[in-house]
Amino acid sequence: MDNKNLKIGNITLKNRLLLAPMVDVTDSAYRELCRDSGAAMAYTEMIVVDSIINENEHTKKLMKIDKSDKPSGIQITGDNIESFRKAIPYLKRYDIVDINCGCPSSRIKECKAGSYLLKDPEKIASIIKLLKSAGLIVTAKIRLGFDKDESIRIAKTIENAGADAITVHARLANQGNDVPADWKKIEAIKKSVKIPVIGNGDVFNAEDAKNMLDICDGCMIARGAIGNPLIFRQALEYIEKGKKTDISLKENLSCFKKYIELSKNKDVIDIPRIKYIGSKFIKGARGAAELRNKIMHLSKYDEILLFVEELIKKCD
Ligand SMILES: Cc1cc2nc3c(=O)[nH]c(=O)nc-3n(C[C@H](O)[C@H](O)[C@H](O)COP(=O)(O)O)c2cc1C
DSSP states (O other), rough: OOOOOOTTTTEEEEEEEOOOOOOOOOSSHHHHHHHHHHBBBOOOOOEHHHHTTTTHHHHHHHOOTTTTTTTEEEEEEEEEEHHHHHHHHHTTSSSSSEEEEEEHHHHHHTOOOOGGGGOOOOHHHHHHHHHHHHTEEEEEEEEEEEOOOOOOHHHHHHTTTTEEEEEEESSTTTTTTTTTOOOHHHHHHHHOOOSSSEEEEESSSSSHHHHHHSSEEEEEEEEGGOOOOOHHHHHHHHHOOOOOOOOOHHHHHHHHHHHHHHHHHTOOOOOOHHHHHHHHHHSSSSTTHHHHHHHOOOOOOHHHHHHHHHHHHHOO
């Protein structure tokens, strides 16, 4: 694969690296941090379509996008076609609408959404056709199957329904992260469909990202970007110039500070979220366990900001 860009519908991304949608992580502040570091695309966290049409206040916050959030992406899930139909007017402002067909949480599966949709690829196809008929650019993020691998059949159904791209998290819905993502399945899907295939699962460094791009069209990063947004810069330097670079603790902590400040500027402050994400940024610091414990006991925005400023000073 030697093309530098990834085209989804009529949108050409500036490179082939994408930030994965992540509940409690990819708010607009975190998306901006990762886009600044080089991610070509980022999505809201997964949002259930019924909460969109109910105009739930919390959901409205999650759905907010601003000028820096381009191309914009929303990830949605649900089980009721009528709810997807009603959600269409709210989806029109996004460049790309991604359908979550992979979430394994029991709360979501009980609603017959997320990975439950993998049991009924025709239903996924109906959702795609509906959204495409409204003129939207539509992608689907799948796992390999619900409890057995049916990935080729699912991917072909999604392609035939008119999807503009497919993201494959190369695990079954009943597999945890202790089971390695099966990239061979991503390769097989890439050979079976013509729409762009974005590979996802176990990309933790620049080399992993390059290897993923060798087998498919795009590389989506989730856990590898939590507390490590500069992974996108590192990956681009490696892919484009063959350069392997390190990130200092000071630089990474400065990213955390920026995240905290962006949260305020964008009015998306969520203290538990900031603390969770902060604990991941601290990972490489000396005495990380103690520092994590400290941050978890803070409760005010200014306290957390001061805490990270002092940590940054100590790096000098
Ligand atoms: C904290 C967290 C939240 C997640 N939330 C979502 C989500 O909202 N939508 C989604 O499609 N996948 C979600 N995922 C799954 C990731 O997008 C990704 O598919 C999975 O973690 C595998 O990629 P990785 O190995 O790069 O982490 C989440 C994962 C994590 C760790």
